[in-house]
Amino acid sequence: MEPQRNRAPNIRDVARLAGVSYQTVSRVLNDSPSIRPATRQRVLDVIDEVGYRPNQAARALVTSRSRTIGVLSSQSAHYGPTTSLHAIEAAAREAGYRLSVTSISTGDYASIRSGLDYLLSQSIEALVVIAPQVRVFDAIQELSISVPFITLESTGRDPGHSLSVDQTRGARMAVRHLIGLGHTEILHISGPQDWIEAEARMQGYLQELGEADLRTRSPILGDWTAHFGYYAGLELLRFRDFTAVFCGNDQMALGFMHACREVGLSVPGDISVVGFDDMPEAAHFLPPLTTIRQDFGEIGRRAVQQLLGELQGGQPIANEPIVPELVIRSSTARVTAR
Amino acid sequence: MEPQRNRAPNIRDVARLAGVSYQTVSRVLNDSPSIRPATRQRVLDVIDEVGYRPNQAARALVTSRSRTIGVLSSQSAHYGPTTSLHAIEAAAREAGYRLSVTSISTGDYASIRSGLDYLLSQSIEALVVIAPQVRVFDAIQELSISVPFITLESTGRDPGHSLSVDQTRGARMAVRHLIGLGHTEILHISGPQDWIEAEARMQGYLQELGEADLRTRSPILGDWTAHFGYYAGLELLRFRDFTAVFCGNDQMALGFMHACREVGLSVPGDISVVGFDDMPEAAHFLPPLTTIRQDFGEIGRRAVQQLLGELQGGQPIANEPIVPELVIRSSTARVTAR
DNA sequence: ATCGAGAATGTGACCGTTCACATGACAGTC
DNA sequence: GACTGTCATGTGAACGGTCACATTCTCGAT
Numbered sequence: 151m152e153p154q155r156n157r158a159p160n161i162r163d164v165a166r167l168a169g170v171s172y173q174t175v176s177r178v179l180n181d182s183p184s185i186r187p188a189t190r191q192r193v194l195d196v197i198d199e200v201g202y203r204p205n206q207a208a209r210a211l212v213t214s215r216s217r218t219i220g221v222l223s224s225q226s227a228h229y230g231p232t233t234s235l236h237a238i239e240a241a242a243r244e245a246g247y248r249l250s251v252t253s254i255s256t257g258d259y260a261s262i263r264s265g266l267d268y269l270l271s272q273s274i275e276a277l278v279v280i281a282p283q284v285r286v287f288d289a290i291q292e293l294s295i296s297v298p299f300i301t302l303e304s305t306g307r308d309p310g311h312s313l314s315v316d317q318t319r320g321a322r323m324a325v326r327h328l329i330g331l332g333h334t335e336i337l338h339i340s341g342p343q344d345w346i347e348a349e350a351r352m353q354g355y356l357q358e359l360g361e362a363d364l365r366t367r368s369p370i371l372g373d374w375t376a377h378f379g380y381y382a383g384l385e386l387l388r389f390r391d392f393t394a395v396f397c398g399n400d401q402m403a404l405g406f407m408h409a410c411r412e413v414g415l416s417v418p419g420d421i422s423v424v425g426f427d428d429m430p431e432a433a434h435f436l437p438p439l440t441t442i443r444q445d446f447g448e449i450g451r452r453a454v455q456q457l458l459g460e461l462q463g464g465q466p467i468a469n470e471p472i473v474p475e476l477v478i479r480s481s482t483a484r485v486t487a488r
Numbered sequence: 489m490e491p492q493r494n495r496a497p498n499i500r501d502v503a504r505l506a507g508v509s510y511q512t513v514s515r516v517l518n519d520s521p522s523i524r525p526a527t528r529q530r531v532l533d534v535i536d537e538v539g540y541r542p543n544q545a546a547r548a549l550v551t552s553r554s555r556t557i558g559v560l561s562s563q564s565a566h567y568g569p570t571t572s573l574h575a576i577e578a579a580a581r582e583a584g585y586r587l588s589v590t591s592i593s594t595g596d597y598a599s600i601r602s603g604l605d606y607l608l609s610q611s612i613e614a615l616v617v618i619a620p621q622v623r624v625f626d627a628i629q630e631l632s633i634s635v636p637f638i639t640l641e642s643t644g645r646d647p648g649h650s651l652s653v654d655q656t657r658g659a660r661m662a663v664r665h666l667i668g669l670g671h672t673e674i675l676h677i678s679g680p681q682d683w684i685e686a687e688a689r690m691q692g693y694l695q696e697l698g699e700a701d702l703r704t705r706s707p708i709l710g711d712w713t714a715h716f717g718y719y720a721g722l723e724l725l726r727f728r729d730f731t732a733v734f735c736g737n738d739q740m741a742l743g744f745m746h747a748c749r750e751v752g753l754s755v756p757g758d759i760s761v762v763g764f765d766d767m768p769e770a771a772h773f774l775p776p777l778t779t780i781r782q783d784f785g786e787i788g789r790r791a792v793q794q795l796l797g798e799l800q801g802g803q804p805i806a807n808e809p810i811v812p813e814l815v816i817r818s819s820t821a822r823v824t825a826r
Numbered sequence: 827a828t829c830g831a832g833a834a835t836g837t838g839a840c841c842g843t844t845c846a847c848a849t850g851a852c853a854g855t856c
Numbered sequence: 857g858a859c860t861g862t863c864a865t866g867t868g869a870a871c872g873g874t875c876a877c878a879t880t881c882t883c884g885a886t
């Protein structure tokens with residue numbers, strides 16, 4: 151009797167057509183060593199002929215290995231997270247893993263929790279978090295997650311489970327650069343306070359100013375968007391009691407420079423601006439933006455590497471943070487006498 | 489005997505603890521109507537107590553429904569595709585589906601093919617393609633994909649399987665705007681020629697100029713990046729035989745404006761520039777960019793909606809393309825006598 | 827020719843869930 | 857009080873692979 155046409159061929163169909171047992175087909179699929187070359191070829195031919203594809207669900211069921219890495223990401227199209235995500239995907243695929251991605255739009259506890267719940271119900275083998283809000287850590291603690299996990303862009307939290315460019319150090323590089331140019335009144339427009347990396351950058355700002363005995367001013371809490379940078383700029387520039395601004399990311403720096411232009415101030419003539427991230431567009435802002443470059447792709451790749459290591463029995467390693475790089479362009483200049 | 493501690497609880501464990509049969513637990517999980525409320529509650533209590541999570545692999549195996557939508561995406565951090573991807577993810581999750589995403593870095597046939605192969609081996613139920621290179625269509629044809637699929641951002645190809653903002657129309661709006669301002673010498677910096685949307689925008693450019701009886705000039709083939717826009721700009725501006733440029737996306741427009749500034753030309757005083765996409769930063773470029781807005785999120789949501797419709801037995805619908813919107817800012821101005 | 831070892835291949839059970847069908851409980855009807 | 861229908865729940869089989877173990881084959885050494 152013909153095999154039913156409306157069903158995908160399974161391993162037994164292949165076995166029958168190749169005249170071997172299903173176990174032999176399984177061995178071919180799994181590159182078992184003790185298979186006669188002729189047999190292997192016959193099986194492969196049949197597989198190709200009938201278009202057989204192993205059923206991943208069945209495989210996952212019996213091996214209890216899903217070969218899936220879960221990713222919790224924030225629902226934003228920002229350059230950094232997106233780049234990391236692509237790198238993770240590529241590295242995972244390379245290693246024979248797939249990704250199950252879910253994103254959260256708001257940072258509230260309930261949605262973080264439900265995102266993690268969702269991922270865990272996929273029986274993921276490992277977890278990457280690219281949504282570095284503070285509350286994520288509480289949620290992870292509470293769920294007492296049993297798979298290897300790693301959080302990205304979360305400087306200094308929970309070593310062994312985090313991996314990041316050293317945000318604090320990057321921020322200090324930015325501020326030191328401004329101080330080196332003679333600036334003494336330096337503002338900081340930061341990211342949302344519940345983001346770990348925003349917090350770390352803010353710390354760097356405060357530390358560096360503190361060590362230089364300069365006046366620190368309470369940072370303005372932003373939301374990462376160019377819009378915010380713009381409106382904050384319009385407000386701040388009503389009192390020109392500063393000569394430089396360190397922005398928490400490139401987008402806010404862009405918006406801030408827009409505001410400068412609008413009120414007739416020159417960057418860097420009147421105000422110096424430094425960003426953070428070095429998104430590809432930053433080199434073409436007007437003026438091209440001085441910023442802190444971090445290698446998002448590298449972070450993603452390392453994350454996967456580390457997780458796979460743990461899955462093969464390794465221990466979580468306390469990664470030394472990656473050092474960012476100061477990229478000097480044209481948005482910063484030596485302070486001029488007013 | 490205690491259940492083994494190192495194994496996740498399964499449906500039979502729950503059944504035993506709740507004093508019911510495994511089928512009853514299954515009914516509770518699947519919201520079967522004929523369950524006594526008291527029984528349901530007892531089962532739910534046990535589930536909560538032992539932290540039971542249904543095994544998706546087993547479920548997928550027996551129902552032969554993976555509840556997974558495959559996404560083939562291009563490996564780029566561009567605003568548009570990323571936004572669509574997030575929208576797809578959210579819509580899919582809402583409907584109880586998960587995503588299996590794979591991305592291709594290059595547009596060559598082999599990597600497209602292997603990306604599709606990979607997705608199909610996940611036994612996906614539907615497919616979304618956000619990597620609208622021309623060759624993707626050949627690959628889809630050749631694999632004679634049997635699941636519902638839809639390609640995004642691929643104006644005019646294969647109606648019923650594509651969904652997009654009307655790129656050609658958007659391009660015409662952009663060019664018409666420039667013509668309305670008195671420009672007669674208008675250049676076009678396009679995206680890579682093997683991208684369907686780049687091609688469609690180019691067609692729009694050519695059509696609109698043709699109808700206005702204006703000189704069309706062969707478009708410059710770019711790569712979507714600000715870098716390209718910049719270097720192309722430097723080159724083009726050596727001969728100032730044009731007064732306006734329509735760029736295939738906002739990034740290239742940014743780079744081009746950078747080049748203008750560098751050679752001492754004013755935008756829009758000397759040259760008018762129009763972009764495409766309206767990425768959030770575009771409003772804060774200097775000058776703020778006139779561009780064509782398309783709703784990437786809407787596209788993603790509609791794609792999922794349509795695919796789910798097909799999965800429930802509906803027919804592929806030839807979607808009418810979404811109309812984009814011209815956003816006039818400060819990078820375009822009436823042409824001035826030279 | 828016999829034996830044994832290792833290579834090559836086959837058989838039965840199982841992973842955790844849902845499906846189809848069987849059974850038991852209970853109320854309403856005559 | 858037996859009969860019927862409906863609701864609630866239980867039982868066996870199946871999904872498509874892999875694992876552990878059993879069996880057969882092959883071939884050189886004795």
